[in-house]
Amino acid sequence: MTLPIRIELGEGGPTPYLPLAEIAPLVRRVVAADPEVTYTELGVRSFNKGIFHRRTVKGAEFTWQELYLVQKSDLVFSNIMAWEGAVALAGADDHGCVGNHRMLTCACDERLINPAFLAHYFKTPEGMNKLVGASSGTVARNRTLTAAALGKMTVPVPPLAVQSRIVRHLELLAEKTQEIETHLDAVERDAQRLIRSYIFASHGERSAKRRLSELVSQRQPDVAVDGTAQYRFAGVYSFGRGVFPSAVKMGSEFAYERLSTVRAGDFIYPKLMAWEGALGVVPAECDGMVVSPEFPVFTVNTEAVLPEVLDIYFRTPDVWPTLAEISGGTNARRRRLQPSAFLSYEMPVPSMAKQLELRAIYQRTQLLKAKHTAIRQANAALLPATLERVFAATEVAHA
Template sequence: MKAWPVVPLRSVLRTYIDAVPSNQLDTVNLAGVYGFGRGLFQRGPISPLDTTYKSFHRLNAGDFVISSPKAWEGAVARIPEEFDGWFLSSVFPTFRANSEALDTRFLDWYCKRDAVWRQLQGKAKGMGARRESVSPDQFLSLEIPLPPLPEQQALVARLDALAEKTRQVEAHLEAAERDAERLLRAYIFHPPGEQPAKRPMSELVSQRQPDVIVDRTAQYRFAGVYSFGRGVFPSVVKTGSEFAYERLSTVRAGDFTYPKLMAWEGALGVVPPECDGMVVSPEFPVFSINTDEVLPELLDIYFRTPEVWPELAELSGGTNVRRRRLQPSAFLTYEIPVPSMATQLKLREVFRRTQALKAKHAAIRQANAALLPATLERLFAGSA
C-alpha cells in the first residue's frame, strides 16, 4: 500500500461550536457519546431549567464531536443524520471538516482504534486518570495519515460493508439461539402429546441450611446470580473479616439458588460446574433438587423465562419495589408445570445440544468482534 501523507488534524478540521443559550430553549433532546468508539446515544428530552448549563452545543449531521473528559477512552464520533438538531453540554466540543479534503466518515473509522485513544491520553491534561481532559486544540494537534478524498470514500464504503456483514453474522447467531430457547421452553409449557400438571416447588426441591461457620481469617470464594435470567456465576473472593455473616452456605453443581432481594427480576438459577464448592451468603437460599421428579435443566430453563418473573414479583414481600424479597417459604409454594420424565429427558438432550451450539457461537462471536479492529489496524497502522 502506498504511504499516505501524515497531516495535523487542524489542517483539515476546525472547531465549530453551534452554541445555543439555555434561556432560548424550552426543552433539549440531550445526546451522549459512548466510550471505545461506539458512537452517540440518546439520553432523551430534558428541561434546561433542570441544569446549570448556560448554553448547549447543537449537533449538526456530518460534524465531529468529542467528549473532552473521555476522549482519551474513545468518546469521539461523527454525528450521524439521526442526531441532527440534538444537543450536548459544553464539555462536548464539535468540529467541522474541510469537505474537499476530509470525509468525517473516514475520520470516524480512524478514531475507532485504541492506538488513537492512547495518543489522546498522552495529550490529555488533568489530575488523575479519571480527570484527564482533551481540549479542542489538543484534539486538532492529532496527526493522521490522509489519503485523497476519493480513496477515503472508497475505504469508508469497504469498512461500512464489512461492519454490516459482522452485524448480520451477530443477528444470525442471535436468531438461532432464540429459536433454540423457544424450542426448549416448548418442552415445558407446550410438550407434544401431554398437558403437564403444575406442582409446588416443595415437591421438587429441598432447602439446605447454611453449613459453613465463618472463620474471620479464612478466604471464601463466593458465587453470585445475575439478574434477567443470566444464571449463576463465580463472584468475588473475600476474607471472613470483610463481612458480618456468621454462617455461609456451600453450593454444589446442580443445586438451585437465588438472592432473596433480586429473584423477582430473574436472578435465579442452577449452579454450574464452575461454581461447585463455592459459598453464598444466607441471603441466598440453597436448594437440593429432587432429580427423581425434575431435572435441573428444566428448572434452569423455566426460571430464565422472562414471563415467569412477574409471578415471582407477586410472591415477593416488601413495601418498596427495589426491596422486595422472595422468601423460601413463598418460593416453595410456587407451582410450575412438570412434564413427564420422558419429555424432560428429551429436553435435557436438546439443552445439551443448545449449550454446544452456544459454545460454537461464542468462538464465532469472538472472531467476528476481532475482525473490524484487525482490519482497521491493517489499513491505518502501516499507512503513514
C-alpha cells in the same frame, strides 16, 4: 502478526499528515437557550460505543451550562473521556441536538476529509494513542483533551477517493458482521423456544403442576465463618443470566456468621432479586463455592425433576411477574421471595421421559452456544483487526 495494507498514492509518496485544525476545525455554535423550548442533550460513550441522548428537557433546565449545537457529520469528542475512546460521528438522529462545554465538535471540510474515514481513524491504536497523548493530566480520570491540543493532532489525509474506498469497505464489513450476529441471535432464540416448549406446551401430553416443595428441599447454612479464612462466593445474575463465580472475600470482610456451600446441580436465588429473574441451577464451575444466608439453597429431587428443567423454567421471562406477585414488600427494589412462598409455588412438570428428551436437546443447544461464542469472538475482532491493518502503515494505497 498482521501486515499493514499499503495503498500507493498517485506517485508512491507518503500519505500526508495534517493538523486536525486544518481539515476538521473545532466549531462552537452557541445556542441561546430559550427557557420554554425543548432541547435534546447528547453525550459520547467511551470505548467507541457512539453517541447517546442524555435527556430532552426545556431550556430552563440548562441554567448552569452553555450549550452548543451539533450537526450531522460533526466529529464529537468528550474532552474528559476522549483518551478512553469517547469520540463519535454525529448521525442524522443527532442533528440539532446540543452538547455541553465538555463536548468538542469538529466540522469536517469534506473537500479534504471524509468524516467517516476520520471517525474510523480514531478507533485505531494510532488514533487512540494520539488522543491519550493530547489529553493532559497525570491521573487517568483527570485527563482532559483541550481545544488547542485537539487542533494540533495530526491525522492521515490520503486522496478522497482512497478515503471513500476504505469507508465503503469498512461499512460493508460492519454490515456483514452484524448479519452474522443477527443470524446467531435468531438461531439461539429458536433453540430457546424449542426447549421451553417442552415445559410450557403439551407435546402430546399434559404437564402436571407440582409444588416446588415436592421437587426441592431447602438446606440450611453449613459453614461457620472464620475471620482469617478466604471464601469464594457464587452469585446469580438478574434477567435469567444464571449463576456465576463471584468475589473472593476474607471472613473478616463481612458480617455473616454462617454461609451455605453450594454444589453443582443445586438451585439457588437471592431473596432480594429473584422477582427480577435472578434464579438458577449451580453450574460445575461454581461447585463448592459459598453464598450468604440471603441466598436460599435447595437440593433438587432428581427423581421428580431434572435440574435443567428448573433452570429453563425459572430463567424464562414470562415466569418472573408471578414471582414478583409472591415476593413480599411494597417497594419494587425491596421485594423478597421467601423460601416458604417459593416452596408453595406450583410449576408444570413434564413426564420424566419428556424431561430426558429436553435434557438431550438442552445439552446440544449448550454445545451450539459454545460454538457461537467462538464465532462471535472472531466476528467481533474482525473489524478492529481490519481497521488496524488499513491504518497501520504511515503510507496508505491507491491501486
